[in-house]
Amino acid sequence: MNPYYSAIAERANHRCEYCHAPELVFNFPFEVEHIIPLSQQGTNDESNLALACRSCNLRKGTRISGIDNDSNGEVQFFHPRQNLWDEHFQIDTETGMVMEITAVGKVTVENLKMNSAAQVAARKLWIRLGLFP
Numbered sequence: 001m002n003p004y005y006s007a008i009a010e011r012a013n014h015r016c017e018y019c020h021a022p023e024l025v026f027n028f029p030f031e032v033e034h035i036i037p038l039s040q041q042g043t044n045d046e047s048n049l050a051l052a053c054r055s056c057n058l059r060k061g062t063r064i065s066g067i068d069n070d071s072n073g074e075v076q077f078f079h080p081r082q083n084l085w086d087e088h089f090q091i092d093t094e095t096g097m098v099m100e101i102t103a104v105g106k107v108t109v110e111n112l113k114m115n116s117a118a119q120v121a122a123r124k125l126w127i128r129l130g131l132f133p
């Protein structure tokens with residue numbers, strides 16, 4: 001396990017710092033990911049580490065930005081240490097969807113596929129169980 005796991009998971013309150021999935025309902029610890037990948041001069045400092053569910057971490061990969069289809073410009077993904085989640089996303093508890101508020105939220109939701117069928121189905125179940133948001 002990543003040596004930083006305990007500190008990072010506690011700081012994140014055991015939720016994915018991108019989609020806010022609750023680690024509690026998974027049968028394997030969430031992953032410590034580099035917000036800026038080591039390959040792009042990111043470091044192992046805690047300020048560059050975030051707790052991520054497998055889905056978000058796999059889809060983010062080594063990327064830090066995506067193309068915003070509205071402006072055709074490149075927009076940075078949500079940065080858990082520099083951005084406030086509530087300023088970029090909100091949860092629609094009826095549909096289970098993560099709704100983007102900003103371009104940062106939009107490229108993050110799209111590229112990390114936060115509203116994939118599996119993500120939304122799981123989120124609706126967590127909402128029914130009172131575990132989300």
Ligand SMILES: [Zn+2]
Binds near residue numbers: 052
């Ligand atoms: Zn996630």
